[in-house]
Amino acid sequence: MATFSTNEFKSGLKIMLDGDPCSIIENEFVKPGKGQAFNRVRLRNLKTGRVVEKTFKSGESLEGADVIDLEMEYVYTDGEFYHFMLTDGSFEQHGADAAAVGDTKKWLKEQEIYMVTLYNGAPLSVTPPNFVDLQIVETDPGVKGDTAQGGTKPARLTTDAVVSVPLFVDQGDFIKVDTRSGAYVNRVKS
Amino acid sequence: MLDQIRRFFSARDVLEVEVPVLADTSASDVHLDSLRLCNGQYLLTSPEPYMKRLLGSGAGAIFTLSKAFRANESGRRHNPEFLMLEWYRPGYALDELLEETLDLLLALSRHGRDQSDLPWPSKALLKTPIRFTYADLMIEACGLNPFTVSDDRLRACVRSLVRDYDDADTAERSILLDLLFSRLAEPLLTKCPVAVVEGYPAEQASQSRTRIDTQGRLVADRFELYLYGLEIANAYHELTDVEEFRRRHDSDNARRRVLGLSELALDEALVGAMRAMPPCSGIALGVDRLVMRLLGLSRIDQVLSFASAGA
Numbered sequence: 470m471a472t473f474s475t476n477e478f479k480s481g482l483k484i485m486l487d488g489d490p491c492s493i494i495e496n497e498f499v500k501p502g503k504g505q506a507f508n509r510v511r512l513r514n515l516k517t518g519r520v521v522e523k524t525f526k527s528g529e530s531l532e533g534a535d536v537i538d539l540e541m542e543y544v545y546t547d548g549e550f551y552h553f554m555l556t557d558g559s560f561e562q563h564g565a566d567a568a569a570v571g572d573t574k575k576w577l578k579e580q581e582i583y584m585v586t587l588y589n590g591a592p593l594s595v596t597p598p599n600f601v602d603l604q605i606v607e608t609d610p611g612v613k614g615d616t617a618q619g620g621t622k623p624a625r626l627t628t629d630a631v632v633s634v635p636l637f638v639d640q641g642d643f644i645k646v647d648t649r650s651g652a653y654v655n656r657v658k659s
Numbered sequence: 660m661l662d663q664i665r666r667f668f669s670a671r672d673v674l675e676v677e678v679p680v681l682a683d684t685s686a687s688d689v690h691l692d693s694l695r696l697c698n699g700q701y702l703l704t705s706p707e708p709y710m711k712r713l714l715g716s717g718a719g720a721i722f723t724l725s726k727a728f729r730a731n732e733s734g735r736r737h738n739p740e741f742l743m744l745e746w747y748r749p750g751y752a753l754d755e756l757l758e759e760t761l762d763l764l765l766a767l768s769r770h771g772r773d774q775s776d777l778p779w780p781s782k783a784l785l786k787t788p789i790r791f792t793y794a795d796l797m798i799e800a801c802g803l804n805p806f807t808v809s810d811d812r813l814r815a816c817v818r819s820l821v822r823d824y825d826d827a828d829t830a831e832r833s834i835l836l837d838l839l840f841s842r843l844a845e846p847l848l849t850k851c852p853v854a855v856v857e858g859y860p861a862e863q864a865s866q867s868r869t870r871i872d873t874q875g876r877l878v879a880d881r882f883e884l885y886l887y888g889l890e891i892a893n894a895y896h897e898l899t900d901v902e903e904f905r906r907r908h909d910s911d912n913a914r915r916r917v918l919g920l921s922e923l924a925l926d927e928a929l930v931g932a933m934r935a936m937p938p939c940s941g942i943a944l945g946v947d948r949l950v951m952r953l954l955g956l957s958r959i960d961q962v963l964s965f966a967s968a969g970a
Contacts, residue, residue: 499841500737500841501840503688504840505690505838507841523823524838
């Protein structure tokens with residue numbers, strides 16, 4: 470894998486730090502008048518999701534991380550692995566374990582496109598699209614006529630995710646959910 | 660604003676000169692990376708060598724507004740190409756040059772905005788900058804005296820105060836001091852509208868003379884001017900001792916070898932100029948950064964029409 474000097478650091482660059490792949494969030498160049506320059510870098514550890522800060526002497530190099538983001542379609546799960554398929558027509562598939570899928574599990578829907586991050590060729594994390602349409606499998610009966618403001622009620626979706634929905638929404642309805650906040654957006658036609 | 664800078668110097672009988680930015684050799688400072696062209700020439704990191712050659716040939720008081728280039732310097736406060744205002748005053752001591760620099764800032768005050776988070780300093784503040792010695796600033800920032808601290812204490816201090824730096828146990832002393840200075844000492848200056856730092860250790864003299872300070876320490880005869888923690892200008896009581904210049908050049912090159920950097924040829928024309936130069940003080944001021952502070956802005960790309968990528 471190539472190495473990157475601090476001069477090449479920019480947000481989005483994937484590098485290895487203490488054995489873990491990390492993505493650079495922010496890179497700040499600091500230099501006292503006539504002295505040594507430093508790069509103060511904020512990075513996200515792609516394994517743990519944790520954000521760390523590091524200071525490097527400018528000119529130092531770090532090994533690049535073999536990390537790529539690919540758009541893949543969710544196909545099925547065999548109970549242990551969640552299988553995704555490349556959308557480029559190659560039908561190439563990768564199985565992601567529960568750790569890689571993480572919280573995205575509650576937004577997994579067949580034929581939907583996800584961003585799968587591969588590290589050394591294996592799925593490291595799965596990012597859902599900002600919005601997914603999912604069906605409600607269980608909620609209290611809808612209240613007719615209540616389409617304006619009012620209360621909300623919990624609704625369980627096909628993926629086992631539970632979201633708050635307005636009272637007029639019914640079991641069997643399809644709804645659009647914002648995966649970043651887990652919030653109901655609107656009802657959609659199936 | 661450039662027009663006003665020119666009028667300021669013209670009223671004081673300082674002659675404007677123009678010097679090349681393309682040169683056959685470059686500054687030997689270990690921490691300056693020059694841009695080298697495919698024909699082997701360099702884009703200058705500062706107009707200094709040509710200005711000194713003019714001084715050596717009897718030009719008298721001179722100033723230039725010149726582009727300077729520094730490879731790999733890109734960030735919120737750095738653009739690899741920037742505008743430098745540099746001037747030299749034969750016969751001036753550093754304090755006289757500081758006074759003139761503050762007069763220049765005062766003359767440019769009508770461009771300053773006082774409505775921002777970083778209001779342009781008042782006349783009273785510009786007349787009485789807060790002065791720090793390098794040592795006092797470091798003592799205030801991290802409780803250690805950079806001239807006397809033991810290596811062990813210095814390393815322990817870096818370990819506890821800069822936890823995100825991994826090389827505290829192996830890096831050289833000068834690098835650890837630079838780290839503490841940029842991470843802990845410089846931020847103290849952000850509260851000061853106008854601050855001057857002086858009394859740098861002799862190893863950081865670059866092309867300034869050295870002197871013995873009131874506490875018997877060998878220090879560089881130079882100062883840096885800061886506006887709200889942003890370094891605006893760097894002034895030297897200029898070195899004219901040719902032998903000392905050769906020694907520093909050789910030691911810079913020795914350090915460059917250790918660090919795996921390319922060595923730089925001694926600029927013999929500059930050596931000749933130094934021999935003929937009158938005693939003088941000189942200062943380099945970053946014009947883009949000055950505009951940042953006049954307008955109360957925090958990023959250099961906000962004052963450049965065409966910033967480099969990454970700035």
